[in-house]
Amino acid sequence: MDLDTDKIAQEAINAIAKKIKNLKTLNIIVAGKTGVGKSTLINAVFREKLAETGMGKPVTDHMRKITKKGVPLAIYDTRGFELGREVQTEVKREVIDTISKGLATQDINNAIHCIWYCINTASNRVEPEEIEWLKELSKDNQITQVPIIIVLTQSFSKKKADEMRKMLLDENLDVIQVIPVLAEDYDIEDLGIAKSYGLDILIKVMGEALPDELMDTLQNVQIASLEEKKRYAQAAVATASLAAAGAGAAPIPFSDCALLIPTEIGMIASITVIFGFDVNKSIITALLSSTIGAGGATLLGKTVVSNLLKFIPGAGTVAGGAISAGAAGVITAALGEAYIGVMELVFKGDMTIGDIETKKGKDTMTQLFKQQLKVKHN
Numbered sequence: 181m182d183l184d185t186d187k188i189a190q191e192a193i194n195a196i197a198k199k200i201k202n203l204k205t206l207n208i209i210v211a212g213k214t215g216v217g218k219s220t221l222i223n224a225v226f227r228e229k230l231a232e233t234g235m236g237k238p239v240t241d242h243m244r245k246i247t248k249k250g251v252p253l254a255i256y257d258t259r260g261f262e263l264g265r266e267v268q269t270e271v272k273r274e275v276i277d278t279i280s281k282g283l284a285t286q287d288i289n290n291a292i293h294c295i296w297y298c299i300n301t302a303s304n305r306v307e308p309e310e311i312e313w314l315k316e317l318s319k320d321n322q323i324t325q326v327p328i329i330i331v332l333t334q335s336f337s338k339k340k341a342d343e344m345r346k347m348l349l350d351e352n353l354d355v356i357q358v359i360p361v362l363a364e365d366y367d368i369e370d371l372g373i374a375k376s377y378g379l380d381i382l383i384k385v386m387g388e389a390l391p392d393e394l395m396d397t398l399q400n401v402q403i404a405s406l407e408e409k410k411r412y413a414q415a416a417v418a419t420a421s422l423a424a425a426g427a428g429a430a431p432i433p434f435s436d437c438a439l440l441i442p443t444e445i446g447m448i449a450s451i452t453v454i455f456g457f458d459v460n461k462s463i464i465t466a467l468l469s470s471t472i473g474a475g476g477a478t479l480l481g482k483t484v485v486s487n488l489l490k491f492i493p494g495a496g497t498v499a500g501g502a503i504s505a506g507a508a509g510v511i512t513a514a515l516g517e518a519y520i521g522v523m524e525l526v527f528k529g530d531m532t533i534g535d536i537e538t539k540k541g542k543d544t545m546t547q548l549f550k551q552q553l554k555v556k557h558n
């Protein structure tokens with residue numbers, strides 16, 4: 181195998197494209213009265229300001245499907261809850277029909293995976309009709325078992341949200357959680373600004389409720405929980421690192437270090453998909469050159485490995501022309517963690533994707549990589 185950085189970067193880009201193409205589509209029905217904050221919630225939880233992209237496509241009398249190219253997500257936005265009992269019954273029937281139709285296709289891409297029922301905490305009350313509607317929906321949903329989450333929107337008053345939550349839990353509704361959120365900071369006159377909160381909990385609960393096949397998709401589309409993205413990315417790093425170490429395998433001769441490359445490419449692709457940023461070849465080249473090697477045929481060759489091993493206290497010698505299995509795992513983990521580190525900086529807005537290619541970006545990755553080599557070994 182040719183250990184050319186450019187070629188490896190290209191292979192990583194191909195792996196990323198393939199993973200993205202294979203992502204399943206996540207489908208969520210978002211219901212609730214007009215003005216409760218459904219669109220604000222959707223825009224705060226998912227990337228690409230999904231709810232701003234026009235009206236969506238009507239799929240039933242009271243439901244529109246919102247999608248955006250390049251985002252493996254469909255939101256079914258309901259309307260008409262405020263129009264009285266009759267319309268509410270129609271909406272419920274449309275929700276159940278949509279669930280059944282999706283199931284009938286036997287394709288996960290068409291199934292409804294979750295329902296968010298939104299209630300505005302600031303409105304101070306939950307209408308009895310809403311409780312009734314939820315009870316009827318749960319009954320019809322007994323066989324289909326789509327997880328229902330009640331989202332208490334505009335919960336700038338945590339006290340009110342708490343009261344409302346308790347009241348709803350007492351109703352023994354067949355919902356998996358009641359989650360108070362404030363999707364955007366809220367300017368309370370005279371009292372200052374209430375900070376947004378709760379969206380990370382919504383993501384965590386979704387992560388527990390959705391099938392495994394949708395985990396990559398959920399992380400790819402969500403922008404509400406850095407912690408969850410990191411948790412999934414770190415799991416990918418742990419898997420790759422174990423594979424590289426070959427679980428107690430014999431030392432890897434330098435000539436076989438190329439065998440680590442596919443594992444590392446897979447890991448880079450997983451992390452990229454989880455963070456959901458647009459990453460091109462020059463970004464991956466920058467990542468590789470600033471960590472495991474400076475390109476050309478020497479990548480992961482003897483010189484590079486001996487240089488790397490200097491950073492691993494105690495493993496700092498190259499014995500018998502081989503890199504120990506443990507060191508292979510450590511190097512792979514450090515590469516993954518360094519990449520997660522810069523993705524985190526981009527997520528927080530401390531850096532742009534483009535910055536990764538600059539000297540500052542590369543220096544940051546080198547530093548993170550070296551730091552990780554030391555940490556991982558201790």
Ligand SMILES: Nc1nc2c(ncn2[C@@H]2O[C@H](COP(=O)(O)OP(=O)(O)OP(=O)(O)O)[C@@H](O)[C@H]2O)c(=O)[nH]1
Nearest residue numbers: 213214215216217218219220334362363364365366
């Ligand atoms: N500051 C702040 N304002 C919010 C929040 N949620 C909703 N709002 C405000 O409440 C109003 C209604 O929010 P939308 O998100 O449009 O509500 P909706 O449920 O999509 O309404 P319809 O599309 O008409 O059914 C807007 O003016 C929002 O700015 C929030 O978390 N924080």
Ligand SMILES: [Mg+2]
Nearest residue numbers: 218219220231
């Ligand atoms: Mg809306």
